[in-house]
Amino acid sequence: MHAIRITDPADKRLADYRDLTDVALRRVIEPEGGLYIAESAKVIGRALTAGHRPRSVLVQEKWLSDIEELVTDAAVPTYVVTPEIAESLTGYAVHRGALASMHRPELPSLGEVVADARLVVVLEDIVDHTNVGAIFRAAAGLGADAVLVSPRCADPLYRRSVRVSMGTVFQVPWTRLPEWGEARQVLHDAGFELAALALSDAAVSLDAFSARRPERVALMLGAEGDGLSRRALEAADTVVTIPMAGGVDSLNVAAASAVALWELRAR
Numbered sequence: 650m651h652a653i654r655i656t657d658p659a660d661k662r663l664a665d666y667r668d669l670t671d672v673a674l675r676r677v678i679e680p681e682g683g684l685y686i687a688e689s690a691k692v693i694g695r696a697l698t699a700g701h702r703p704r705s706v707l708v709q710e711k712w713l714s715d716i717e718e719l720v721t722d723a724a725v726p727t728y729v730v731t732p733e734i735a736e737s738l739t740g741y742a743v744h745r746g747a748l749a750s751m752h753r754p755e756l757p758s759l760g761e762v763v764a765d766a767r768l769v770v771v772l773e774d775i776v777d778h779t780n781v782g783a784i785f786r787a788a789a790g791l792g793a794d795a796v797l798v799s800p801r802c803a804d805p806l807y808r809r810s811v812r813v814s815m816g817t818v819f820q821v822p823w824t825r826l827p828e829w830g831e832a833r834q835v836l837h838d839a840g841f842e843l844a845a846l847a848l849s850d851a852a853v854s855l856d857a858f859s860a861r862r863p864e865r866v867a868l869m870l871g872a873e874g875d876g877l878s879r880r881a882l883e884a885a886d887t888v889v890t891i892p893m894a895g896g897v898d899s900l901n902v903a904a905a906s907a908v909a910l911w912e913l914r915a916r
Contacts, residue, residue, distance in 0.1 A: 650717050654729045658737045663728060665750035666707050669808060670740035672778075676804065683753045685806035687816075689745035690715040695816030696751055704750040709735060712746030720749075745812075753806060756824045759797065759832070763839050766794035768913055771826070771843075771869040773799045773881050775902060780873065781805055782813025783903035789817035791910035796823040797832075797867070833884040836867050845869040845885035846909055847877050848899060852890040859912045868909055870902055 655663065665684060668674055679685055684704060687696045690712065697703070697719060706727040708716045713729060720727060735743040763769060770793050775781055781803045788796050798805060802825075805811075805818045826832040836843060842863040846855075869885060871877030882888065891900065891908055900908065 650720060650727050651723050651725065652713065652727045652729055656731075656734070658730075658734045662705070662726070663707065663730075663738055665705060666738050666748055668740055669748075672807075675807065679807070680753065680804065684750050685753050685804075685811065686808040687749045687751050688743075688747070688808055688812050690719060690747055692811055692816040693747060693749045694719050695819050696749070699819035701754060701819065702752045704752055706747060706749045707735065707738075707743075708747040709743070716747050757822065759824055759826065759835050760839070762795045762797065762822045762824045763836065763841070766822075767865050767915065768793050768910070769795045769797055769841070769867050770906060770910070771797045771799075771867050772802045773869065773871050773877055774801045774875075775870065775872045776801075776803050777873060778803045778807045778809040779813050780901070780903045781807075782810040782818065784870070784906045785810070785814040785818045785821055785823075787903065787907040787910055789814075789821050791907065792914045793821065793868075793910055796821055797826045798823065799826050800828065829880045829884045839865065841865045841867040842887065843867045843869060843885045844887045844889045845871075845877050845882055846890070846905060847871065847882060847888050848890055849882075849888045852888040855889050855891050855909060855912050858887060858889045862913060866913060868906070868913065870906055873902055 687693045703720060703725050706716055706720055708727060708729055709732055710729055716727060770788050785796060805823055811818055844866055869877060869881055891905060
């Protein structure tokens with residue numbers, strides 16, 4: 650490990666970690682810079698296990714030994730800072746001790762991701778990073794083969810998404826979808842039935858859909874509030890709903906994804 654102790658938060662070598670709470674800024678500079686931020690030793694470890702390469706690491710002294718066990722490449726600089734410098738730099742108290750600036754891997758093609766898949770999750774324009782991360786965790790834990798995200802969906806590799814997913818975003822294959830006209834054709838050509846999770850008078854219940862579950866299913870989920878767009882619903886083959894009680898009409902999208910994936914899991 651190449652440990653470098655830094656006492657100046659303005660040091661240019663720390664630029665990757667500056668203003669991590671500015672979502673609008675990070676949404677631009679991270680993809681354009683070919684990087685993403687992994688937070689905590691556990692998440693960094695999962696990124697490394699997935700074959701991702703660190704550009705640098707930022708760590709506080711008391712967590713240095715944990716990082717030494719993970720990052721063994723002496724060519725990767727490990728910047729050691731005080732908690733005060735870490736907070737001044739990032740914009741928040743870094744309680745998890747370590748951050749890594751990771752090289753962003755090239756996304757696979759849609760065809761590659763769905764080639765051997767039987768159950769995929771499609772996220773349309775979900776802009777809340779917490780929901781995206783939670784859905785990836787549900788996908789990993791409940792056996793989805795892949796996640797497909799729309800062009801305007803939040804970045805699964807944004808720091809908060811990665812953290813909430815507990816690093817499972819590194820183990821579930823994913824890629825960006827083209828617009829609906831092309832995406833629908835590719836999924837149909839691959840043998841998928843597109844099932845939109847939405848409220849509709851014409852919807853079938855989740856348990857009824859599961860009873861006749863097609864061999865290959867693409868489960869479509871929309872943003873909180875607005876739900877799936879008109880174009881997404883037009884692209885769907887079936888509209889599916891989760892029967893609710895107590896006067897509640899729907900669940901949070903991440904919770905709904907977990908319920909639906911449990912019901913549609915391979916048996």
